[in-house]
Amino acid sequence: MKKAGSIVLATLLSLSVFAGCSSSTQSDSGSGAPASGSEAGSTPAASTAEGDQVTFKFMHQWAEEDRLPYWDNLVNSYMEKNPNVKIETEVVPNEPYKEKIRVMLGGNDVPDLFFTWDGEWVSRFAKNGAILELDSLMSDEFKGSFNQGILTTGQVDGKQYSLPIRTCVNFVLYNTKIFEENSITIPKTWNEFMDVCETLKSAGVTPIALGNGEGWAAAHYISALNVQLVPWDTLNDDYYLTTGAFDDPGYVEALNLLKGMNDKGYFMDGMPSTSQNIAREMFNAGQTAMIYDQCASFKSYYLDKMEEGSWDVFALPVVEGAKGDLDMMVAWVDQFAVSSTCKSPETVIDFLEYFYNEENQLQMQKDLGFVSTISAVATSPEDSFPQLIKAMDIINQCKGFIAVIDLEMDGSVASVYQSDIQELFTTKSPEQIMSEVQAEAARVKAEQ
Template sequence: MKLKTLLTASAIGALFMTQASAGTLVINSNQSDPAPKAAWGEIIADFEAANPDIEVRLNEYDHEGYKSAIRNWLVTSPPDIVFWFAGNRMKYFVDRGLFEPVSDVWADNNMDRTFASTRASMSVEGEQYGVPATYYQWGIYYNADIFDELGLSEPTTWDEFMNVNQTLKDNGYTPITIGTKFLWTAAGWFDYLNLRTNGLDFHIDLMDGKIPYTDERVRATFENWRQLIDAGYFLENHASYSWQEAQAPLLNGEAGMYLMGNFLTPSFPEGSNFDFFQFPQIDPSVGMFEDAPTDTVHIPARASNKEDAKRFLAYVAQADVQTKLNLGLNQLPPNANAEAGDNTFLQQGLDMLSEADGTAQFYDRDTDPAMAAEGMKGFQEFMVNPDRLDAILTNLERVRQRVFR
């Protein structure tokens, strides 16, 4: 194997070995943890075996070092391939002319069809700027023993969901557990309620600062949210709990449901009875869009070996490659023709995301960081004191105007 692992974050200062001769493909990676490092190592070795005229030079960074370094070398001495994230984090570099459009890779490999659910999160003004490598689902995880005890079925509509909540409450259970101490869990509720109320295009326009937070359609999202708050369906004192601490009521049989990402599932005890369902439909005229945080692969605009870089992107997009990669990562392949691991939650997630009408990333990945920080404060405040909605939206609109001017 010709793969060379060169750098860690401590070697950033000695980095700029990225320019290379023809036939050498330089990749900068943030996949330095043991499992992703091994999974990507196999994929890159396979790529070299399938492309003997290309030698890969791999530079590895820890996560935090990578976030700092990428902003520097994209404008100075970029590699040929970088790993990054979809949504607003990608758009930040696209807007500054630092990522290469790769719509031709999408067209040549029929990716509009096989990556339909992630296309929007990889696109800016109709052009695609990378390839999705891996993602995971969000949805509602529930205690199936409690559902069985009460004769409850997985709800698919808002009315059914409200009935499930009320039945749980009437029988002494907390319907929905949540910990908003660190704010981002409340953003998950905003995302889903807004996607189900107003759809993906509206949601992305709001994330891009194109729609006022005082818009009546945003208020409609909060009105739906308030139904759950006023009915007392959320865990009491949730602002005191982290997301990990909020797992306890679900696991010990005190709460029925938890809206969370699939990273929750390793906490389920061996032999326990938990299950998953898609966030219910609110408006039948609005598509079923999902939050699916996505890790991606990109070509810097100033890369020196774009031809081989496009070959690598096309390789990563292949269904069999995505299957192998995500088996190693224990996550989901964005390619609709790929296969998920032999895990009930991964299988459910793959089915759901493959059929989704489109995907968002997550509130703090989809909007400007300054907007996200204030937005998540506002969401938590609303859950604690919904009567302050007017003041919250006025403040968020003030922040939007400042951030997106």
């Protein structure tokens, strides 16, 4: 949730996500290599290639075998063009990445260039002086190449602290064959959604795949329901600890709706301890009728693994009569940031210019399915597909975006909130959960 710019982002996203917002897929050649004809940044590249020996550390989270080749080849091709530059790459898988970066930023061994998220992550790093302001390091041409609405997701107090990599938005994916066999139409409201789940359950079909073993997948539902059930100004003031009250009844209602889905057996057995990747595989295999997942997963987890036409998407249905903003969607924007301890920021920026040039961005979209945040690239219709086109049509009609709770709000409050959601399915009531969130918010607010 951006206090400013989220509505602008919704409009501008139509220019930036058409070509494909997906996590990863094997390239046609299997190499994942950036385009061979790509050139490094213009003027800075020349000085970089001819200058003194420079070494910098680069850390990212794309460790999967169908993601890693692109990044390895990007780094290697840049070093080939700039033989005086050595890039030491560290790859940390997604789950341990957050803790890893927290520990590193609290010590002295900080990577010069690293992956992070928008929202509270970039804000906290910037306000603690852990990352560099990038405005003075970027040329007007480079900065102007980005979709300017999406670029704001890396800004803090109007200054650029990180650069956007891709945008992710959540949708409900459904098995078209199962829906047809049970004469199910796409639900528009929450009550209709629950009726669909009941119909599927009665037919012996597990309605929804959800794997909350890592503790975040269920929180995505709560993130989306909160924005529907809690008035926007209240949500904004709570998330950003302007008040931090978290006492609106909509928060409890959101938890009750999710708990009700589990209590009625709409998720598969063992959901709290199952990984989301296992849940994805179950949906792929036709063992469940639906899954709630991000467009960053469309290409690699579904398009490349399911029969053509066997799945489609719709937006999470709205809760009728809800007091929140029904025209908002859950989204988050991955970022690259430069450490404030970096000794060669000009070289790091030159590498980023290389990554963001049009040829390497087109290669990224083709090999990984990531949506480019460079305007000239993102408007390309190459490598799109029907489900993504439908998702983009839905996105273009929404008013703005709110990030998931672990990215949008204070980290300590989000940690309590998200871990308590896991216990929603076992030992804690919605009221108890919100009481603990309120207590943590009050504690953090008092410290601030």
